[in-house]
Amino acid sequence: MKSSVYLITMGVALLWLVGGIDGAVKEPSIKNAIQGVDTTLAFHISALQGVGPTLATQFTFAPFNPPLPDHIWMEAGKGEIRFFHFDKPLSEADAKLIFIGEGIKGKFCASDQPEGGKTGFVHFHSLKAPAGEKLGHGGHPGDQGYWLRHVAVGEFDMMGMHFQPGIAMNFMPTPPPQC
Secondary structure, eight states, X not given: OHHHHHHXXXXXXXXXXXXXXXXXXXXXXXXXXXXXXXXXXXXXXXXXXXXXHHHHHHOOBOOSBSOOTTEEEEEEETTEEEEXXXXXXXXXXXXXXXXXXXXXXXXXXXXXXGGGGTTSOOEXXXXXXXXXXXXXXXXXXXXXXEEXXXXXXXXXXXXXXXXXXXXXXXXXXXXXXXX
């Protein structure tokens, strides 16, 4: 039972990332599956397997330098991105999806942080890691990058924190400077 709920949740999340649930899949749809209309676990598995290759062609955007080996990114237009965040680099066969998310292009300034972080955009990632730093978390005042919102897809511990399904308000917050 727990695995079928997980698969349905993942299916809904994947459809959300590519533009919505309604009309995204021919009948019987994931929307109907959630309502319990004529569905089986086998159907969910085959539907999600079909969605995978379609999504793979869209998640080719590389917004950061250096790239993050445990993420894949999709440019969503109008300065927005969508992403999948895995528990380890994608080059490892047993990498598991732990977050889905979205980003809004902006500057590392308090005035650019969407709604002051109240909606989950608490992590800023610079387009290019500052000199001498390995990654681009945070940055210098005014650096260009993306404000990211992470949504945990399950319950797990990472970086000394406990995450439950939903918006991760505590995912590596990067308090912005006043610019």
